[in-house]
Amino acid sequence: MTTQTVPKGKAAAQVKEAASAPVVSSEVAVKPINRREFLYYIWGASIAVFMAQTAGAIIWFALPRFREGEFGGIFTVDPATVPAVGSAPVPNPTGKYWLVNTANGLLALNMVCTHLGCLFKWVDANGRFECPCHGSKFEEDGRYIEGPAPRSLDRFAVRVITAAGVVESDASGGPVKIDGAERIEINTGKKIKGAGVGQA
Ligand code: FES
Structure with a gap:
């Protein structure tokens, strides 16, 4: 037969505090995005694609199209x-x-x-x-x-x-x-x- 030790003093207070603390769930509630946020993300993605295309075009035109020693260069x-x-x-x-x-x-x-x-x-x-x-x-x-x-x-x-x-x-x-x-x-x-x- 086992005997259970009953906490006393400060330890007893800590046990009581832990027991009364709210239980926090490990699952995070996923909030669905609303229409405004959706449009904001689409707009951001469009800007990013546009910037990438512009940068690509600048690099394409900046680089020589023909190598040295090749006709056209x-x-x-x-x-x-x-x-x-x-x-x-x-x-x-x-x-x-x-x-x-x-x-x-x-x-x-x-x-x-x-x-x-x-x-x-x-x-x-x-x-x-x-x-x-x-x-x-x-x-x-x-x-x-x-x-x-x-x-x-x-x-x-x-x-x-x-x-x-x-x-x-x-x-x-x-x-x-x-x-x-x-x-x-x-x-x-x-x-x-x-x-x-x-x-x-
Ligand atoms: S004279 Fe040169 S191609 Fe006709």
Whole structure:
């Protein structure tokens, strides 16, 4: 037979207090959201989606779409490899341009004929570009000479980086002097249309 010890004094008071304390349930009552809260959450989610889309669009447009050395992107040219003034233009099939070093500066001519898109050739004997398809002819700097082509050859923007600063093609894609060039960039993503026949 067991004997039960009856608490006395302070212990007895604590037991009495515990017995009289309200019983707290471990289950939390879930209150259903009302219409106002529901609309608030929808509005918040819409704002978050809109912000994410905006950020994605900004990043998409900020990043270059083409890698360096890929047509549509930037091609870096070592100044030491640029043809001497008066020598034959040098083709870059990957970049789809002819590099021409004229007395007025460097040019990058789009390889595609402005008539119907054939690939023209440099004819050393005649000192000009000639298209084998329909006979259009162009000067060394891409200016139209004769044939069915509607305009001079298109150009790509040239950028020359020197210790003194940066020089870029003008709006016509005109030649850029390369004196003191440390690096040369051809931007095949920036094509400048040749002047129309009869235009300067
Ligand atoms: S495509 Fe060059 S002249 Fe016709």
